Amino acid sequence: MSELAPGILRIPTRGDGENCFLVADEDGLTLVDVGWKSAPTAIRQAIESTGRTLADVRRIVITHAHPDHVRGLAEVAARSDAEVLIHELEASWLAAGRVPRSGRSGAFGRAVDRLPLLHWQPVAATRTVVDGARIGALRVIHTPGHSPGHIVLLHEPSKALLVGDAVFNRGGLSSGQDALAADPVVRDASYAFMPRDVTAVGFAHGAPLVGDAVTSLNAWLDR
Numbered sequence: 185m186s187e188l189a190p191g192i193l194r195i196p197t198r199g200d201g202e203n204c205f206l207v208a209d210e211d212g213l214t215l216v217d218v219g220w221k222s223a224p225t226a227i228r229q230a231i232e233s234t235g236r237t238l239a240d241v242r243r244i245v246i247t248h249a250h251p252d253h254v255r256g257l258a259e260v261a262a263r264s265d266a267e268v269l270i271h272e273l274e275a276s277w278l279a280a281g282r283v284p285r286s287g288r289s290g291a292f293g294r295a296v297d298r299l300p301l302l303h304w305q306p307v308a309a310t311r312t313v314v315d316g317a318r319i320g321a322l323r324v325i326h327t328p329g330h331s332p333g334h335i336v337l338l339h340e341p342s343k344a345l346l347v348g349d350a351v352f353n354r355g356g357l358s359s360g361q362d363a364l365a366a367d368p369v370v371r372d373a374s375y376a377f378m379p380r381d382v383t384a385v386g387f388a389h390g391a392p393l394v395g396d397a398v399t400s401l402n403a404w405l406d407r
C-alpha cells in the first residue's frame with residue numbers, strides 16, 4: 185500500500201502489479217475497483233492498517249465490468265454495505281456476472297470469457313453514472329472502447345487520475361490487447377478525453393506515475 189496523492193491510497197491486490205485505489209472522502213471511503221476473488225483480503229488488511237474498517241467504505245466505483253476488477257466485488261459490497269456505482273452502459277454486465285459476446289472485439293477475448301474463472305457473482309449496481317458525474321471528490325470521465333462503459337476518474341482536489349484499463353503500465357505504456365477490448369478504434373479516440381494537467385496517474389495494471397513522470401503519459405496519449 186502506498187500514497188498515490190494526498191487522499192488516495194494505492195492498494196496492490198495481486199503481487200505489486202494489479203491495483204485498486206482508496207479515496208478518503210468527507211463522509212467515508214470510496215473504493216475504486218476491487219480485483220480478483222482474493223482482493224477483498226488485501227483490501228480489508230490495507231483499510232485496517234489505516235485504523236478504519238470495511239464498514240467505513242461508503243462507495244465502490246467500478247471503472248468497468250471486467251473480471252479482474254469485479255470478481256471480489258460481491259464480497260466487499262456485502263461486508264461494507266457500500267453503494268456500488270458503474271457507468272450506465274455496464275450495469276447489465278455487472279448484473280449478468282460475465283462479459284457479453286459483444287464486449288470483446290476478438291475471438292480470443294470471446295473464448296476466454298467462456299471460462300468460469302472469468303465469471304463473477306452478479307451484483308446489482310446501486311447507482312449508475314455518466315460522463316461528468318461527481319462521486320465524492322472524483323469526477324467521472326467516460327472513455328469507452330476498452331469496454332463500452334469504461335470510465336476514468338479525476339480526483340479533483342489533487343488532480344490525480346485513475347485510469348482503470350484505459351492505459352496499462354506493464355513494461356511500458358500500452359492500450360492492452362485489442363482482442364480483449366470491445367472496440368479498439370473507439371478506445372484510441374477516447375484518449376482525447378483524458379485530462380493532461382494531472383499530478384499523478386494510478387493504473388489498474390502497473391506502477392503509478394508521479395511528479396515529472398506523468399508527462400510520459402501525456403506524450404503517449406498524444407503520440
Ligand SMILES: [Zn+2]
Pocket residue numbers: 248250330349
Ligand atoms: Zn479491462
Ligand SMILES: [Zn+2]
Pocket residue numbers: 250252253348349388389
Ligand atoms: Zn483490468
